[in-house]
Amino acid sequence: MSGIMIAIYSDDYITNESLFRELVSLAKQLQAQSHERLTITVVGDESGSCTQTVAEYGEELVRIAIKVPENAPWPEYDTEALVQLCNELQPSMILLPKTFWGTEVAARLTAILDGSAAMDITAATLLSDSLEVTRTIFGGVAEARLRMARMPAVLVPHPKIWPEAEPLPTDSSITLFTPNIDLGALQTIPKDRHRLAQAPDVAQARILIAGGRGLGGPEPFKLLEEIASMIGGQVAASRPPVDSGWVSGQIQVGLTGKTVAPDLYIAVGISGAIQHITGCYNARNIVAINNDPHAPIFQYATYGVVGDWQDVLPTFYEALKTIIKSSREKVY
């Protein structure tokens, strides 16, 4: 087995291009050590912007697109298509993004190809006879170093660890791979599919104001929305507000949510459990508002306000209004 393959899903790319760029960085790091061929495979819509951008990622790449039929079961068809491609190319390492698609395909692909998998990796080193990776375990409270014993090694990197690779000008083309799949023979029979409204991606935001269980219900998130819109930010949440149905799961930050790295992260009524901090510790500044002076969030915060959010936030909101009003008066 030889070769490194990146596999991405065109829909994931539209919502999170940075994950793809990070995969390219990791692949190039491994390629510099192994000198193996690098392949990027786009699964989904082979005519979309994703495929066009992939065509720009350097000269030494092989680029492949797999078109997925409208009614194909997700991601069973995609996995089967990748299995057939891997049987042809025999890659020793397969890199997938940390998205719903990536983690599900990673598990299925590893089982079918009889390889080894590591999710949430934060480091990867090729040794003379094996691949060694570091990954977070036990919900983010510990790290483990693993030797990937069976090839292919299927790797899902933790977001925001590798830098985002820049495209290089190239004119090379994309090859279409057509798998031989009998849709009727697949185990899942799709009945209906419709797209849900997409919240703006919190992973891309420069300013986030995140609410936790301490907000007590969905209503206070409206105030967070107002404040966010005043400071050019977006609203995020810890897991309990998502589990309670107060907000959409698309804005959850943490181990099982998004990994974010904004300039400013305002955490309101969030205790600072490690599974939450894992998703936001790369923020340049964390401001914590919490009525418990011993809340762990204060260990990570650049600035902390000990107090009830019901006192602090309205005061902050009024102060912001005054600042914005006076800055407008200065301009006009």
Ligand SMILES: Cc1cc2nc3c(=O)[nH]c(=O)nc-3n(C[C@H](O)[C@H](O)[C@H](O)COP(=O)(O)OP(=O)(O)OC[C@H]3O[C@@H](n4cnc5c(N)ncnc54)[C@H](O)[C@@H]3O)c2cc1C
């Ligand atoms: C495998 C696994 C994965 C997980 N993944 C995630 C994840 O992705 N994201 C995530 O967030 N969590 C995740 N969790 C859950 C995590 O362990 C915590 O339970 C969760 O982060 C706690 O959320 P919270 O801080 O909003 O709530 P709590 O821990 O209940 O904290 C609420 C805070 O609000 C404060 N508060 C209460 N009232 C007020 C008030 N009036 N004014 C100001 N402050 C107030 C309290 O002092 C407290 O500190 C995961 C857990 C596991 C086991």
